[in-house]
Amino acid sequence: MVQATNLGFPRIGGQRETKKLVENFWAGKITEQALDEAAVKLRAENWKLQQAQGLSQIPSGDFSFYDHVLDHSVMFNVIPQRFRHLAEGHERNFAIGRGIQKPATETQEKVDIEAQEMKKWFDTNYHYIVPEFETNQTFHLSANAKTVQEFNEAKALGIHTRPVILGPLSFLLLGKAAKNSAGLDLITLLPKLLPVYEELFAQLAAAGADWVQIDEPILALDISAAVVAHFHTTYTHLTAAAPKLKFLIATYFGRIGNNVSFIKDSGVAGLHIDLVRAPEQLEHVIANIGQTQVLSLGLIDGRNIWKTNLAAALKLAETAVAALGSDRVFVAPSCSLLHAPVTLRFEKRLASKNPELFDWLAYSEEKCKEVHVIAHALNHGTDSVKAELADNARSIEARRVSSHTTNAAVRQRLEAIVPDQLRRRNVFPTRQVKQHEANPLPAFPTTTIGSFPQTKEIRLARAKFTKGEIDAAAYHDFIKKEIAFCVKEQEELKIDVLVHGEAERNDMVAYFGERLEGYIFSENGWIASYGSRCVRPPIIFGDVHRVNPMTITETVYAQSLTSKPMKGMLTGPVTCLQWSFVRDDIPRSVVCTQLALAIRDEVADLEKAGIVHIQVDEPAIREGLPLRSVDFDFYLQWAVDAFLLSTTGVKDTTIIHTHMCYSDFQDIFQAIVRMDADVLTIENSKSDMRILGAFSTHGYNAEIGPGVFDIHSPRVPSTHEMKERADAMLKYIPSRNLWINPDCGLKTRGWKEVRESLTNMVAVAEALRAASA
Numbered sequence: 001m002v003q004a005t006n007l008g009f010p011r012i013g014g015q016r017e018t019k020k021l022v023e024n025f026w027a028g029k030i031t032e033q034a035l036d037e038a039a040v041k042l043r044a045e046n047w048k049l050q051q052a053q054g055l056s057q058i059p060s061g062d063f064s065f066y067d068h069v070l071d072h073s074v075m076f077n078v079i080p081q082r083f084r085h086l087a088e089g090h091e092r093n094f095a096i097g098r099g100i101q102k103p104a105t106e107t108q109e110k111v112d113i114e115a116q117e118m119k120k121w122f123d124t125n126y127h128y129i130v131p132e133f134e135t136n137q138t139f140h141l142s143a144n145a146k147t148v149q150e151f152n153e154a155k156a157l158g159i160h161t162r163p164v165i166l167g168p169l170s171f172l173l174l175g176k177a178a179k180n181s182a183g184l185d186l187i188t189l190l191p192k193l194l195p196v197y198e199e200l201f202a203q204l205a206a207a208g209a210d211w212v213q214i215d216e217p218i219l220a221l222d223i224s225a226a227v228v229a230h231f232h233t234t235y236t237h238l239t240a241a242a243p244k245l246k247f248l249i250a251t252y253f254g255r256i257g258n259n260v261s262f263i264k265d266s267g268v269a270g271l272h273i274d275l276v277r278a279p280e281q282l283e284h285v286i287a288n289i290g291q292t293q294v295l296s297l298g299l300i301d302g303r304n305i306w307k308t309n310l311a312a313a314l315k316l317a318e319t320a321v322a323a324l325g326s327d328r329v330f331v332a333p334s335c336s337l338l339h340a341p342v343t344l345r346f347e348k349r350l351a352s353k354n355p356e357l358f359d360w361l362a363y364s365e366e367k368c369k370e371v372h373v374i375a376h377a378l379n380h381g382t383d384s385v386k387a388e389l390a391d392n393a394r395s396i397e398a399r400r401v402s403s404h405t406t407n408a409a410v411r412q413r414l415e416a417i418v419p420d421q422l423r424r425r426n427v428f429p430t431r432q433v434k435q436h437e438a439n440p441l442p443a444f445p446t447t448t449i450g451s452f453p454q455t456k457e458i459r460l461a462r463a464k465f466t467k468g469e470i471d472a473a474a475y476h477d478f479i480k481k482e483i484a485f486c487v488k489e490q491e492e493l494k495i496d497v498l499v500h501g502e503a504e505r506n507d508m509v510a511y512f513g514e515r516l517e518g519y520i521f522s523e524n525g526w527i528a529s530y531g532s533r534c535v536r537p538p539i540i541f542g543d544v545h546r547v548n549p550m551t552i553t554e555t556v557y558a559q560s561l562t563s564k565p566m567k568g569m570l571t572g573p574v575t576c577l578q579w580s581f582v583r584d585d586i587p588r589s590v591v592c593t594q595l596a597l598a599i600r601d602e603v604a605d606l607e608k609a610g611i612v613h614i615q616v617d618e619p620a621i622r623e624g625l626p627l628r629s630v631d632f633d634f635y636l637q638w639a640v641d642a643f644l645l646s647t648t649g650v651k652d653t654t655i656i657h658t659h660m661c662y663s664d665f666q667d668i669f670q671a672i673v674r675m676d677a678d679v680l681t682i683e684n685s686k687s688d689m690r691i692l693g694a695f696s697t698h699g700y701n702a703e704i705g706p707g708v709f710d711i712h713s714p715r716v717p718s719t720h721e722m723k724e725r726a727d728a729m730l731k732y733i734p735s736r737n738l739w740i741n742p743d744c745g746l747k748t749r750g751w752k753e754v755r756e757s758l759t760n761m762v763a764v765a766e767a768l769r770a771a772s773a
C-alpha cells in the first residue's frame with residue numbers, strides 16, 4: 001500500500017491562533033498553563049484535520065511556539081551560556097529567540113541578554129534560531145523531551161504519528177561556534193551528540209513509535225565527501241542502536257544529487273525527496289537506494305499556493321510504483337507545509353469576489369487532500385477517485401486557458417527587449433563626474449534608506465481607510481501631512497538627500513503589488529516568518545504590468561517641499577518576486593522580467609518628473625540564490641538583468657541607488673558589481689567590516705553607504721561609535737565614494753530615537769568633512 005503522508009503541518013493555526021497566544025503570553029495577559037493548554041488543543045486540531053483529509057502517516061513534534069530549531073537545541077541542552085542561569089521553560093526559550101530586557105527590582109538585578117542569531121532557513125523567508133555550540137559542549141536530553149511528549153499526546157487521542165526531528169548533521173552544520181569557541185569544527189561534536197539521539201530514539205520506541213522522520217535538509221546543499229561519509233557512519237550507527245524504529249531521511253528544497261550515495265547501506269528505512277523543485281532526480285534516486293528502502297515522493301508543492309496538477313503528479317508516482325512496488329512508495333508534500341498557508345476555509349473574500357482564481361488554490365489543508373487522492377489512486381485505481389481527479393483536471397485546465405493570466409502586450413514587450421535596455425549609456429566613472437557636476441552634494445553625503453517610523457496614527461488611518469471609515473481624499477490628505485512632517489524633520493536634521501518616508505506603504509512589496517496588474521491579495525494566506533511573526537505574501541497569478549504611476553504623486557509632492565534633493569523609492573523586481581507567491585506556469589525569470597519592465601516605467605516617470613536620485617531596493621536578491629553553486633550563475637544572470645532592465649533607462653546624471661540587507665554579499669559580489677548602481681547602501685553595522693573587505697579587494701568603484709547603525713534596536717548610537725565605524729570604512733573606501741546612512745529603513749523605530757540617532761549620524765558626516773577640509 002502506498003502511504004499518504006506529510007512532513008509537517010503549519011503551526012500558526014488557521015487564524016493565527018498561535019501568534020495571538022504567544023503575544024498574549026509575552027504581554028502577561030495569559031499564564032504559561034493557559035498557553036500550554038491552548039497549544040494542546042491546536043495540535044489536536046491539526047492532527048485530526050490531517051486525518052480527516054485522509055493521511056495515513058501524520059507528523060508530530062512539528063509544532064513550535066517560536067522555532068523548531070530552537071526547540072531542538074533546548075531539547076538537547078544546547079543553550080548558550082548567557083541564558084543558562086534562567087529558569088527552564090517557555091520564558092527562557094523565548095528569551096533565547098528574542099533577547100530579554102528587564103529593569104532591576106528590589107529583589108533582582110537587571111536582566112539584559114541579547115537574542116541568539118536568526119538566519120533565513122535555506123532559500124525561504126522563514127528564519128531559524130542558529131544553534132550555538134561550544135568547544136566543551138555537553139548534550140543531554142531534557143526531561144519530558146518535546147518530541148516524545150507530543151507523540152504521546154497524539155497517541156492519547158488514538159492517532160499514531162510519525163515523530164519529526166532535525167537530524168544530527170543538519171543540526172550541527174546549520175549551527176555556529178559560540179563566541180568563546182572560535183575555530184571549533186562543529187563536526188567534531190558528533191560523537192558527543194549521537195548518544196542523545198540514541199536516548200531519544202529509545203524513548204520513542206518505548207512509547208510505541210515506528211517510523212521516525214529525520215530532517216537532513218543539508219543533503220540538498222553542496223556538502224563535502226567527508227560530510228557524506230559522516231552521514232554514512234552516523235546512520236549506520238543510529239539505525240543499529242534503534243532496531244525497532246524505521247528512519248525516513250527527509251531532504252527538500254532541491255536535489256539530493258550524489259549525496260544520495262550514503263543511503264543504500266546506511267540501514268535507514270526510507271528517503272524523502274523533493275520532486276517539485278527537482279522532478280528530474282527521481283530516476284537517479286530510484287537507481288541509488290537499497291532494495292527494501294522506501295521512497296517518499298514530494299509531489300505537492302509545500303511552498304506555494306496552487307493546486308497540484310494531479311494527473312501529472314500521478315504519472316510521476318506511477319513510475320516510482322512501477323520500479324519499487326507500492327509498499328515502498330509514500331506520497332507527500334515536497335517539504336513541510338510550514339511554508340504554505342493553513343486552510344482555504346477562511347478565504348471568504350476571494351471565494352466570493354474572485355471564484356475563478358479561488359478555484360486554482362490549495363493551502364495546507366487542501367494539499368493534504370491532494371496527497372490522499374494521489375495515494376488512493378495508486379492503491380485503488382484512478383476510478384476510485386474519479387470525481388476528485390476530474391474536478392482537479394477541470395481547475396488546472398481552467399487556469400491554463402484563463403484569459404486573465406496572459407496579456408499579449410506584456411508578452412510582446414518582453415520579446416522586444418534588446419541588450420541596450422540593460423546598459424547605462426556610459427560607465428560609472430564617466431557618470432560620476434557628470435552627476436557631481438550636475439547635482440553637487442557635500443562630501444560624505446548623508447541619507448536614509450527610505451522609511452520613517454510607521455506610527456500608530458499612520459496604521460490607524462490606513463485601517464480606517466481600508467474599512468471605509470474615511471474616504472480616499474481624507475486618507476491622502478493625512479498621508480500628505482505625514483510626508484510634510486517627515487521632510488521638515490529631515491531638513492532640521494540637516495540630512496543631504498531626503499526621502500518622503502514611505503508613510504503610505506504598509507509593506508514594500510504589497511504596496512507595489514496592489515498597484516500592478518497580475519497581483520492579487522489573500523485575506524488569510526499567512527505563513528510563519530520568524531517567532532510569532534507571520535507574513536502574507538501577495539499572489540502573482542498573471543502577467544504583471546503597470547497601468548498607472550505608483551509613486552509619482554507622493555515623491556513629487558515631497559520634492560516640492562524642499563530645495564534639497566528628494567530620493568524616489570521603489571522596490572526592485574527580484575524582491576517583489578521573492579516575497580510573493582509566484583505563479584508556477586511560467587519561469588520565475590519571466591515573471592521577474594515583467595516586474596522589471598513595470599519598475600522601469602516607474603523609474604522613467606520619476607526622472608521625467610524631475611527626480612534626480614532614484615533608489616531601487618533589492619534586499620532579497622541574496623535570498624533567491626539557489627542552494628547549489630552550479631546553479632548560481634543562471635539565477636544571477638536573470639536576476640541582475642532584471643535589476644538592470646529596471647534601472648538603466650535613465651540619463652547619466654540621474655543617480656541610481658540600490659539597497660540590500662540581511663545578507664552576506666561575498667558570494668554574490670560579482671553580481672553586485674554588474675548591477676552597476678551609482679550608490680549602494682548596505683546593512684553593515686553588525687558585521688565588523690567583514691563585508692567591506694570584499695569591496696576593497698575586488699576594487700568596487702561606485703559610491704557606497706555601509707550602514708553606520710543598527711536599525712533593529714531602539715538603542716541610540718553615539719556619534720563617537722559611528723565615527724569609529726566610518727573611519728574604519730575609509731580604510732576600504734575612497735572618501736569621495738563614501739555615504740553616511742543607517743543600515744536599513746526606520747519604519748519599526750519611534751521618532752524620538754530616530755531623531756537622536758540621525759542627529760548623531762549627521763554629526764559624523766560633519767566631523768569627517770571638518771577633518772578632510
Ligand code: MET
Binds near residue numbers: 619
Ligand atoms: C528591507 S529593506 C527596506 C527598504 C525600504 N526602502 C525601507 O526603508 O524600509
Ligand SMILES: [Zn+2]
Binds near residue numbers: 660661743744745
Ligand atoms: Zn533594508
